[in-house]
Amino acid sequence: xxITEIINILGCKVISGFDFIxxxxxxxxxxxxxxxxxxxxxxSRVLLITGLCNLQAIRTAEMADIKCILFVRDKKPxxxxxxxxxxxxxxxxxSSLSLFRVSGMLYQAGVQPVY
Numbered sequence: 717x718x719i720t721e722i723i724n725i726l727g728c729k730v731i732s733g734f735d736f737i738x739x740x741x742x743x744x745x746x747x748x749x750x751x752x753x754x755x756x757x758x759x760s761r762v763l764l765i766t767g768l769c770n771l772q773a774i775r776t777a778e779m780a781d782i783k784c785i786l787f788v789r790d791k792k793p794x795x796x797x798x799x800x801x802x803x804x805x806x807x808x809x810x811s812s813l814s815l816f817r818v819s820g821m822l823y824q825a826g827v828q829p830v831y
Contacts, residue, residue: 719809726822742827746763788815
């Protein structure tokens with residue numbers, strides 16, 4: 717699914733990665749606030765959905781080769797987080813919805829889970 721479709725489905729805000737959202741696609745999504753679980757992923761083109769809004773989330777996504785993160789519950793990334801995401805060509809999205817609701821909406825729209 718194209719990231720632009722995700723933005724339309726959820727009505728979320730783009731924080732970084734404006735240059736990549738038109739062409740970027742995801743194959744599956746993974747919802748977690750435990751970054752140790754994210755490190756177990758062996759998939760490319762994954763959307764990480766999380767409420768853990770700190771530098772560790774960006775670093776973990778970088779290590780897991782995840783290029784798109786969606787922060788839920790209206791969590792706002794810091795300038796340092798945004799700078800690191802830009803440095804790594806990551807798309808950062810923000811939604812006021814809960815992790816559960818976002819996951820359900822995307823699943824209903826056809827986004828597949830990693831597991």
